[in-house]
Amino acid sequence: MQLNRRELMAGATAMALASQMGTARAAGAINYWHHFASQSEMEGLAKIISLFQAKYPGTKVTQEGIPNSEYMAKVSSAVVAGGKPDTGMVITERFADLVAMNGLVDLSARVKAWPGKSNFPDNRWKGLSQDGKIYAVPAFAFVDWMYYRADYFEQAGLSGPPKNFDEFVQAARKLTDPSKGRYAFSMRGGAGAFKYVIDVMEAFGSPIVKDGKPAIDRAAAIEAVTFYSDLFVKEKVVPPSAPNDSYRQIMEAFRTGQTAMVWHHTGSLSEISGALKQGTQFQTAPMPAGPKAQIARVAYAGNGVMKEDNIEDAWQWVSFWGEPEAAIALLEATGYFPASTAALQDPRLTSNKIYDAAVKTLDFGRLPNTFVGAAGWSENVVNPAFQSVLTGQSKPTDAVDRMIKGLDAAMR
Structure with a gap:
């Protein structure tokens, strides 16, 4: 769970009482904490470890998977108790919190001396750097895009995927047929819904944070939440289960043919390709543009060193993820997009043309919003506020006011 600025270290201290102290590791042996969980992710990780140990046979990597929802809690506890791992996964949304709790080692000097640095443009480092210091090496990216059923679009007489929100609604109406149990769009209204609510708000012209301060434009945000919730409330182009649908439900709906479009990122390509044929049954497209902006996130994930005990071996491991062979191995197993230009x-x-939409998105995609407490606000305020609109318990105006108030509290 992510914590706000005031609660971050207090929660970590409390959890540390129940934490076991880490054991020191000899040179040549490092451990790695991550939140990979799926079969494809674990296959990709196993391949990278195999490639790494073939290049560095004297270093043994022990990996430990931690559920995504528990990752920050465990790291927080380990920071306070002195049981940090040698290395760990770092995603943009959690970077600020990790630095705030002194959970990462400054790698600036090593990165600047690393020959592989030239393969990473400046924007790759932005979400993994702070105050001129680099704390993690980019490994891969989650690039937002849209999956759509090419066969359903052809049947409906649609020439291609929607390029903007107006075209999205028009296509959705044509693709929906409740009598056949078919809906246009897999809306994520349950866990994780906040991501697309925030994206749509920005697409309608509302920033979230500006110059380190809360900056939601109330009028634009209300317009955005109204538009997005109306896909369920008024247009009825999404399944009735939408208020409770999270990742698993939206993917199953698309994979089984219940829906014709789903918004996600490159990380789900492997799963969808296992059920549907690329090119003929499904295709990918850039996210449709809103009235004010085309919003798609390019979230660079990396790996950082969390303690200096075995810094040489730890650096070899985190920098190895930035090499092309490691990036392609992960791409082939999962669809996770390379961060390296090489x-x-x-x-x-x-x-493979299926990747074209991701390559296009790299030109305009934005980093996720990053500020201390961002994840806590997103999960604990934005998510339930939007869900309450879908269930008829509140109106978009109420939901936005709740988000504004919650954001002010999270950033104090």
């Missing part, structure tokens, strides 16, 4: 030139990527 890997983007690999024929195994360029020859």
Whole structure:
């Protein structure tokens, strides 16, 4: 669970009472904490470990998977108790919190001396750096895009995917047929719904944070929440289960043919490709543009060193993830997009048209919002506020006011 600025270290201290102290590791052996969980992710990780140990046979990597929802709690406890791992996964949304709790080692000097740095443009480091210091090496990216059923679009007489929200609604109406149990769009209204609520708000012109301060434009945000919730409340182009649907439900609906479109990112490509044929049954497209902006996140995930005990071996491990072979191994197993420009030139990527939408998105995609307490506000305020609109318990105006108040509290 992510904590706000005031609660961050207090919660970590309390959890540390129940934490076991970490054991020191000899040089040549490091451990790695991550929140990979799916079969494809674990296959990709196993391949990277195999490649790494073939290059560095003297270093043994022990991996430990931690459920995503528990990752920050465990790291927080380990920071206070002195039981940090050698290395750990770092995602943009959690970076500010990790730095605030002194959970990462400054890698600036090593990165600047690393030959591989030239393969990473400045924007790759932005979400993994603070105050001129670099704390993690980019490993892969979650690039937002839209999956759509190419066969359903053809049947409905639609020439291609929607390029903007107006076209999205028009297509959704044509693709929905409740009598056949078919709906246009897999809306995520349950756990994780906040991501797309925030994106739609920005697409309608409302920032979230500006110059380190809360900056939601109330009028634009209300317009955005109204538009997005109306897909369920008025247009009825999403399944009736939407208020409770999270990742698993929206993916199952798309994979089984209940829905014709779903918003997600490149990380789900492997799962969808296992059920549907690329190109003929489904295709990918950039996220549709809103009235004010085309919003798609490019969230660079990396790996950082969490303690200096075995810094040489730890650095070899985190920097190895930035090499093309490691990036392509993960891409082939999961669909997680390379952060390295060298890997983007690999024929195994360029020859597959399914990746074209992701490559286009790299030109305009934005980093996720990052500020201390961001995840806590998103999960504990935005999510239930939007869900209450879908269930008829509140109006968009009420939901937005709740979000504004919650954001002010989270950033104090």
